[in-house]
Amino acid sequence: MENPSYASPIAGLPPQTALHTGRAVFTEAYALIPHGVMRDIVTSYLPHWADTRAWVIARPLSGFAETFSQYIMEVFPGGGSSQPEPNDAAEGVLFVVSGQASLTLDGKNHLLKPGGYAFLPPGIAWSLFNKGTEPVRFHWVRKRYEPVEGIAAPTAFVANENDEPIIWMPGTDNRWGTTRFVDPTDLRHDMHVNIVTLEAGAVIPFEETHVMEHGLYVLEGKAVYRLNRDWVEVEAGDFMWLRAFCPQACYAGPGRFRYLLYKDVNRHMKLPF
Template sequence: MPYATPKAGLPGQMDLHTGRATFTEAYAVIPHGVMRDIVTSYLPHWRDTRLWVIARPLSGFAETFSQYVVEVQPGGGSERPEPNAEAEGVIFVVSGQLTLTLEGKAHLLEEGGYAFLPPGCVWSLVNKSTAPASFHWVRKRYETVEGISPPEAFVTNENEVDIRWMPGTNDTWGTTRFVEPDDLRHDMHVNIVTLEPGAVIPFEETHVMEHGLYVLEGKAVYRLNRDWVEVEAGDFMWLRAFCPQACYAGPQRFRYLLYKDVNRHAKLPF
């Protein structure tokens, strides 16, 4: 199945400037049209690799995670990818092939490939193919809990995980869940939400979890705080805690990669 990826390049000089990029006190929208060559970045110990940073911890915005869209050229990658031993991560491949070596074992990740990387695990990622590859990399500082061990690493593909349809929706709104919601070892979920054509999220969700939503496929009208915003494949939405949200899916299947923080006490300022 096709997944959206940044098209890079630069717009033509005669293109209209008017766009959909928005940053408010409650949410941000980074449309695919602004993910261009000029805003890419590079990382230490990664070769032949560039990335778009689409989320990062930001003072005043209460954000718990970072998210990159990473593009790796043939032969590129890293043997020292994660500099923070306290960080956990999720990798989700959206184009090409990558070889993930995890605790000494090699895994071929193709489109739809998903890997959970617990804090302190030993891993590397290399593009051994002849074509570029792209993946999402979601990172969060793991919150340890006394008496609960961190979760183990695992590798899968979204095609191997069934969609769990919401009750009463006639299988039109569902979630591909890569870990069980009540597994308290996990303090973040990175799932895929699917809405079939015309399906809706029929109420304004207002909750403590903050979100990163990258649209993999389709288009929709999304409620963000007080606004209805049109979004499509390749767009990214960034919602702080308690930002109201709802959705009307468009004329084709609408899918997005969803981050949320879960299963931990609220931090108290004393």
Template sequence: MNEPVYASPSAGLPPQTALHTGRAVFTEAYAVIPHGVMRDIVTSFLPHWNDTRAWVIARPLSGFAETFSQYIVEVLPGGGSDRPEPNPEAEGVLFVVAGQASLTIDGQDHMLTPGGYAFLPPTCDWSLRNKSSEPARFHWIRKRYESVDGIAMPTAFVSNENDEPIRWMAGTNDRWGTTRFVDPTDLRHDMHVNIVTLEPGAVIPFEETHVMEHGLYVLEGKAVYRLNRDWVEVEAGDFMWLRAFCPQACYAGPGRFRYLLYKDVNRHMKLGL
């Protein structure tokens, strides 16, 4: 198996001689935020986090994607938070792309290295610190948990993508697959954050059109992605943000193409407000 590769923001600022030729686009059905626009000038600081900044690449928007937010968080050595999550109804997933993060969940310590994954249910007591000498970067995906009568809330867990198999789609000759951190039939979970892998030349050969909202952060490689009516070129470090029912398909290559995927799952549709 190839060693995992993880893109993260370019940071800094382009030189004054750079041309304005970006690929950023926001439409009624999707948005593309290219890696080249994730610069210092668009970062935010977070309450109760020290020596930390975040690129906010998705947030609930009425009439667009409404279920989740997604940050790329950078924590400098010595930084972090003992009060990271302000919303007691929020669940979260952390996925580390660079450096080391010391995560404590309900009094138990975990060291997250690149590929490290943590699921954090509502009300769990967690904190995060960078005790290393290099910056740590991770995705933080947040969603308001939808509880269901008679179904228990999921529990916290920590994993790493290196410890999870790629589950290849039937009939693809191991060319298109998903690394899943949660059993799809586990109805305690109302969101999945997975890694999708397409080997060179692999395709998603039909226009997926479904109720799930998506955040797709490209970890590695290049592809041509079908988004609604458009074919869009994307590469490592780009973020695609899709509202419900946005048609999507893909041609991957020339190298391996992988992305971190969010989707909302396993709940009835709300009827009215």
């Protein structure tokens, strides 16, 4: 894919004359956090991160989506962290949408440009700094890794979506597909963070209803998305947060529609006894 574009928060604050009526909603089955509410006033600051702020757009909530958290990190020039992850049991994925991040991963240096992707297994040593002159923004998805006896933990890797193919769904004339960074059958992995692409006019033609929790951050374009009982308009910079079994479908357009997708996979369901 040539020259993909990636949305990120607009930050700042709206003027005092702006109407406060918007699209933000939190329901029993899904939440929609539109880009217009990702402002300066809702950012968080994290321990051991210098000159950095974060939009926390998902966190485990009892009775809702419980498996993951997702941040949009903004690291200013000279900022970053040598102690980024406080939980040795956590795995993570980084996906850069603007700027350049200098990542040291298990002693090896990597420069992550827009489209850059890094998988961070639990317990690995890593650090990240902005050595450039412009802020760097990236998604950071975190999940407590679920080890399985007899199956090795996954290993770290770095990639870029521009080097990965889109795997098109059969029967869609290359109009609905997924850029996968991990083989779906690799049982070492208990989460996937992929990029879904729908060309203009493409659809998800049935109401997906499944056990996986989702975070969907719209990287590009707009669509009408079915979420539980509702059809909602979404566009670049919006975030959809879905609990398990929330019905979902999509009509994309007028242009290409793309989103970063989290889902939990490949593990037995926890039982309450």
